[in-house]
Amino acid sequence: MPRIELLVVQPTPFCNIDCRYCYLPDRNSKTVVARETLSNLFSQVFASGWVGECLSVVWHAGEPMVVPIAFYRDAFEMIDRLRPANLTVTHSFQTNGTLIDEAWCTFFADQHVNLGVSIDGPPQFHDRNRLTRSGKGTFDRTIAGIRLLRQREVPFHVISVLSAASMAAPQEMFDFYVKEGIDQVCFNVEESEGDHVSRSFAEIGVEAAYYRFLREFWRLSAAAPGKISFIREIEHAIQQVIRPADAPFTNQLVEPFAITSVDWAGNISTFSPELLGLKNPAYDDFLLGNINRDTLVDLPLRPNFARMLADIRAGVEMCRERCEYFSVCGGGEPVNKLAENGSFASTETTYCRLTKMRATDLVLDALERAPPGGSCREAVSGAEVRG
């Protein structure tokens, strides 16, 4: 039986800005998901038997904050009414931060929303790609939102898309986060997904540049304890490398319905959330059904699901057989395999090399250099170790 762990809901495909690297195809459309669609969705999800004790709902795949707060208050109340008593539902937003105001801060705090803000570093990096439709930079508006979150003590993290320029400037990036009081950071590298072909991925030396960036950022953070408390790429790599031999591990991206994605119209897909909205005749555009017309638990019977699953599993088996890093990855990211290799039934991608291999190398290399038996701890005995 599938187990839904993450439900990605598109409240609207619209985005109020127009980033150069955006892969969302319908970001000019101002349609909004109907209340009835949300009711059908959550009623079916909760009745499916596919949910455990916790469900994460991410409002994403468009700018969620272009939809009014009243919409979310109503939606959250409805979801709470439909929710089984023993199920915990957490809501998360990934936003460009340009629309954050006092009312949103109050909403986030009241509803305990997990908040991610997209900012690519200081303006010389951010404003290269994160633009308005008229081509102006959005840094000033995003940082104003972040400052308001800090002022109102609303917890958040940031996701920064790294370019060749910012990858070459770990000190500048570190200084920026520290100056702005941003202490939880995640890094993405501009990827090839859907119709978007990454310039960064094509650049020679991107892997070494990424490795150097992570290494230097990690060293800067460790040298100044308490400034940057969470670097996603490092923490994930440590978790994946330093774990007990029998600790279970799965890759949600290749598990059917572990991540379930629903667009504003009620169309459903699974595996990589980015697949929803992409065109592909071989897989019927990755659409398994519509929550307003179809029954969720019947979707695994769809022929296009069977084709997707067979090809994704073939790709996972190829990874298992060929890749030294399989145990930290679990079979890669389907949307990147398709975009970079032309097939789910394939193995290594630039995405793998960056996000899994080089980060793992960094942790392995650090372990190789760690002195045995505790002298590593003594080396930083003057530092505050939070644990």
Added chain:
Amino acid sequence: MSLRQKYRRILSGIVPAGAAGVSLLLGTVAPSTAADHPAGLQPSAAGRAGVSERLAAIREAVSEVAEAEGEATHPSERDLHLAWGNWWNNWGWGRPGWGWPNWNNWRNWNNWNNWWRNW
């Protein structure tokens, strides 16, 4: 000395620092600028074990260190999960609903908040 023994010696010094401590401690010894070419790009270049072999040895060592830590903390408790003690708990491996199978590894969103609270 076997790989597992080597890693056990290293990990016994850092695992007690907890999840956040491990990141800080390893960050202080991360490779310097001389190491521009990640080891994983040349797994056998200097007679070094391959990545998968090292990963397997590390995990065996983690299990041993965690079990030893747990036995020291709970000498009467024989259950392995409890024996992993603070290390297990700090990283959320022992909590229902969290830990590896439920870890959200979609890169554009992470349950960082829950992860963070587990530390």
